[in-house]
Amino acid sequence: MATITLEQEINPWEAQAARFEFAARKLNLDEGLWKVLRYPSREVIVHFPVSMDNGKIEMFTGFRVQHSMARGPGKGGIRYAPDVTLDEVRALASWMTWKCAVVNIPFGGAKGGVICDPKKMSMGELERMTRRYTSEIIEFIGPEKDVPAPDMNTNEQVMAWIMDTYSMHMRQTVTAVVTGKPLNIGGSRGRREATGRGISVVCDEALKYLGLQRDGCRVIVQGFGNVGSNAAILLRDKGYKIIGIAEYDGGLFNPAGIDVCALQEYRQRNGSVLGFRGAEPVDSAELLTWECEILIPAATENVITSRNADRIKAKIVCEGANGPTTAVADEILADKKIFVIPDILANAGGVTASYFEWVQDRQGYFWKEAVVNEQLESILAESFDDVLRYSEAHGVNNRIAAYMLAIDRVAFTIRQRGIYA
CATH class of the missing domain: 3.40.50.10860 (Leucine Dehydrogenase, chain A, domain 1)
Structure with a gap:
């Protein structure tokens, strides 16, 4: 990837623009469409x-x-x-x-x-x-x-x-x-848990692809809001071991696994994870660099940067938040052979369920939660495979593959529709 300036690392618009341009070059995107999508x-x-x-x-x-x-x-x-x-x-x-x-x-x-x-x-x-x-x-x-x-x-x-x-x-x-x-x-069943459910689906797919076992797979989650808490609970129910929770006001660690349902109830009562007795208090920033199989940044942008990327020890980074990894950090993680499930795939369960809600509202007919979950899991698993195929076919990392797949689909539609002038 081209050299990324400090401004591009800090500024989310510049960071995504750098990734877009790299992916567009790999696709040999027409100059006119480049301008339209830029x-x-x-x-x-x-x-x-x-x-x-x-x-x-x-x-x-x-x-x-x-x-x-x-x-x-x-x-x-x-x-x-x-x-x-x-x-x-x-x-x-x-x-x-x-x-x-x-x-x-x-x-x-x-x-x-x-x-x-x-x-x-x-x-x-x-x-x-x-x-x-x-x-x-x-x-x-x-x-x-x-x-x-x-x-x-x-x-x-x-x-x-x-x-x-x-x-x-x-x-x-x-x-x-x-x-x-x-x-x-007019809300949809399963919408609240959808982003977390999507994260659990792509984590399953990543383990299968990498030949890792689900039972006892150690997970650290950064952010215990709606996305992080639901992802943690759903993963725990599948046999994953949630060993760390990093929140803005402090972190928790238990190598034997944290009871995330009890933690969720504690946080709802107290407004914080601090003081929870089922884990020891630790520094949130340091917790992100501890050894685990899966790290899930599920809070805000710019969490994994050039300042800490070289100390990340996870085998898989699954981005529950939007833009948690800077473009500079991407290169460092790639050099460390860390498998990144990019945000535009990993947290797409939320917008997929939103699409289902929009469809149901327009139909005036509402689905059972099992139908929502089944459709969601099918779309996320298929999309994971699509991104992997692009990655392997073009020799790029998962994030650039996801961008290339997306840009290709949008550009194809624009070509079909034509430019109104």
Whole structure:
């Protein structure tokens, strides 16, 4: 891969751009299509007022970036965080384009965010901010345009507010405008566990490919939110041994295995994993470099970087989060012969189940959870095989293979549709 600058390692948009360009060169992508896919098709920035509980008015900034709609409506989450940036949202939108194409579902890529600190806001403030943000971007979203979903610091309740706000403006209930909703207003069974379930499926496939045994396979999970906790529980149920949990406020280690169900209950009661008696407290950052078969970074971007990649001892890195490994770290992991399951494949269970929810909403017919899980596992296993075939055929690592597969599929669709001018 071409030399990556420090700015590219830190900046998620520059990092994904470097990977895109490398994959596009390997594909000999037409220069015109390169230009079409290199940049988002639309970037929306909104500044809007919200009445706070103390009677004051605060201004908030929100984003919605639509990278590509060639294969269908935009699809991507909305995150609430104080450090949301346009470059971050751009990168996440492009990753969604490639993620949807890797698992071959008919969506394009989009992403949204609001700069705020949800931990310091009341439910009333969050609702008013969500509704106003929705009204500001309302002309750009919809079941056939762009379908948001939960992401960092957003959840089923936030999706319900977005759906209701959109429906009030449309003068009719429109459940398919978002996914990740509560079950009683058009949500899908199995959606909450879907990203974790997808991770468990690709871990199974990786073990089979590498000839490793599932029973007793040691796993360290970074991030114990919805994705990390569900992945840990599902893997534990299959016979994997969860020996480490790394959270933002501290880590836990037990070489005999952590009771992750008990840990989940403890965290729900106490708001933290700290103090859990079923494991010893350890440093979270150091835990990522400890010996294990599988490391699952399932929290935020830029967790595995040039500063720690050379100390990673896992045989497999399965990316539950978006962009947890920088482009520079990719090269280091490749030199160490670590098998990386890239984010646009590993965590695609969430968007796959979101696709199922969107389909069910539009049909007005809802599936049993067993059907959702069966379809999800089939798509993820098939997509894993597709990426491996690309990797072997082109002599590239799994991440570049996943990008090549995705870019090829999107570019093929654009060629079929033609350029409207």
